[in-house]
Amino acid sequence: MSQYQPPLSDIRFALYDVLGAEPLLARLGFADATRDIVDAVLEEGARFTATVLAPLNRVGDEIGCSYDKATGEVGTPPGFREAYNQYVEGGWPALTADPAYGGQGLPHLLGVPVKEMIDAANLAWGNFPLLSHGATEALLHHGEDWQREAFLKPLVDGRWTGTMCLTEAHCGTDLGLIRTRAVPRDDGSHAISGTKIFITAGEHDMTGNIVHLVLAKLPDAPAGSRGISLFVVPKMRVSRDGTMGERNAVRCGAIEHKMGIHGSATCVINFDEAEGYLVGEPNKGLMAMFTMMNTARLAVGLQGLGLSDRALQNAQRYARERLQSRAPGGARHPEKPADPIVVHPDVRRMLLTCRALVEGGRVLGYHAASLVDIIGNAADEAERRDADALLGFLTPIVKACLTEWGVECTYHALQCFGGHGYIREHGMEQLARDARITTLYEGTTGIQALDLVGRKLLQLQGEGLRVFLGMIESFCNEHAANPALDAFIAPLRQQARDWATLSRELATRAQANPDEIGAASVDYLFYSGYVALAYWWARSVAAAEASTRPEDFKTAKRETARFYYSRILPRTLAHRAAIEAGADTLMALPDEAF
Incomplete structure (x- = not known):
């Protein structure tokens, strides 16, 4: 069975040493987020996840959720509901929420670890409270006063959970094709009718109510995405004073049988003239939904990170214990019948790849969360504006890269086990199966890439990229004479300049041929992700060298960074070559030839 030990040492390094969480949070006005408080939250989070949630991971995979066709009710795996009750009792749903609605008001930077x-x-258990935060954000920013009062407090304290209902059987990405309808009623509510699929935690037995945020079209709505409105549709009806009433006309029609995350309820939800209320302006629902979706995209990126770290922990342990053959240069442990497989270069290649992507990815993801805090709390308008642009640019990178690297790392870790990784006993195959969904939901990797190139680079003229390039340039100038960073500064500076040049060239080609956007987007996204990680690895080495941490810790950071620069960063060369090959290599073959 796979094991999990929360990596508190590296989490603290990322927060305190690399990102400077203490002075940052103090400057942003988080008076309660002292180091003592942050450490206490991390310690208790580690205890809860390691002792309560981790033992249920295999249970959820093997037993999964149950569905009662007669009632439409969904049962969660054994222990899941009890764990959720502990989660609520511990105050975890309210950790970063607005104190006006019962939240603790702690920074998002603390919420991400x-x-x-x-x-x-x-992961499967974590999907049940996953979208409650996004539902809270959507209602907070776009809901009416009574909606915030009625729905936010029970969402914040965990008594209710939230969902995001977008997808229909005939449309996923192209939401302009949705058929769900909302008919106005005399009392100000709407009758919502339609069917949504792939709804995470759409029905379960953990809470007394589920708050669905549903995309639908009004009778007079314009065609396409300009005619989408957002509605709040609770499972149990909720009056304007917050009183919960009788069952709404919302029913789970089925649960999906999936490759992974078996303990997570992925539902078909039927709305049969269900009572719902408009959130925000008519026909402006997509804008409101993106408030929720962007929050969820960062959260899903963290799912890829978490699975990668767990897989790496187990692979490293196995590589130290598993005896097989001798080291190429001669026996390292002649007293044993064979050497542990960690001595073999190819095993080390896989472990170091995972380590470089996990530890670098952790800082990348945490930095994105810190931007949310800056946007909401910085006194300087220019700082808030730059943070907003940078967060918009980084969100598709965090979501796509951390999840794709999650697939890569879980497969590398499984490979370290050989045939033992493919069987259930060690739990590695579950991690690989669970990781696969993260590249798909909340927008596939291809959709993230189109958002990055089409919107963030072209439509917004690379505003966020300019902020990031400025950060890299400032860092390189600051450490130009630092001997500890000799191996990193010059390559990083050149990579940043190449990134800027490539971005300009792509924008020019896209103006002449729109196919260039889709043809280059995924390669451009990964190119961007690898350069971003190069920056954070250089920052990590600088932070480690300046710290009082043990020498073996500093050595590990330095050597992992050298591995990254030498063996992973060169992936940018292949991505650049693919971008420069142009759209014709993809579009020349006639449609009918496929």
Whole structure:
């Protein structure tokens, strides 16, 4: 069975040493987020995830959710509901929420390591509270006063959970094709009718109510995505004073049988003239939904990170214990019948690849969360504006890269086990299966790439990229004479300049041929992700060298960074070559030839 030990040492390094969480949070006005408080939250989060959630991970995979066709009710795996009750009793749903609605008001930068630990311990369980935060954000920013009062408090304290209902059987990405309808009623509510699929935690037995945020079209709505509105549709009806009433006309029609995350209820939800209320302006629902979706995309990126870290932990342990053959240069442990497989170069290649992507990815993801805090709390308008642009640019990178690297790392870790990784006993095959969904839901990797190139680079003219390039340039100038960073500064500076040049060239080609956007987007996204990680690895080495941490810790950071620069960063060369090959290599073959 796979094991999980929350990596508190590296989490603290990322927060305190690399990102400077203490002075940052103090400057942003988080008076309660002292180091003592942050450490206490991390310690308790580690205890809860390691002792309560992690033991249920295999249970959820093997037993899964149950569905009662007669009633439409969904049962969660054994222990899941009890764990959720402990989660609520511990105050975890309210950790970063607005105090006006019962939240603790702690920074998002503290919420992300807790989220990482939850996902590493038990991804399927973590999906049940996953979208409550996004539902809270959507209602907070776009809902009416009575909606915030009625729905936010029970969502914040965990008594209710939230969902995001977008997808229909005939349309996924192209939401302009949705058929769900909302008919106005005399009392100000709407009758919502339609069917949504792939709804995470759409029905379960953990809470007394489920708050569905549903995309639908009004009778007079314009065609396409300009005619989408957002509605709040609770499972149990909720009056304007917050009183919960009788069952709404919302029913689970089925649960999906999936490759992974068996303990997570992925539902078909039927709305049969269900009572719902408009959130925000008519026909402006997509804008409101993106408030929720962008929050979820960062959260899913952390899912990839958490699974990668758990897989790496188990692979490293196995590589130290598994005896097989001798080291190429001669026996390292002649007293044993064979050497542990960690001595073999190819095993080390896989472990170091995972380590470089996990530890670098952790700082990348945490930095994105810190931007949310800056946007909401910085006194300087220019700082808030730059943070907003940078967060928009980084969101598709965090979501796509951390999840794709999650697939890569779980497969590398499984490979370290050989045939033992493919059987259930060690739990590695579950991690590989669970990781696969993260590249698909909340927008596939291809959709993230189109958002990055089509919107963030072209439509917004690379505003966020300019902020990031400025960060890299400032860092390189600051450490130009630092001998500890000799191996990193010059390559990083050149990579940043090449990134800027490539971006300009792509924008020019896209103006002449729109196919260039889709042809280059995925390669451009990964190119961007690898350069971003190069920056954070250089920052990590600088932070480690300046710290009082043990020499073996500093050595590990330095050597992992050298591995990254030498063996992973060169992947940018292949991605650049693919981008420069142009759209014709993809579009020349006639449609009918496929």
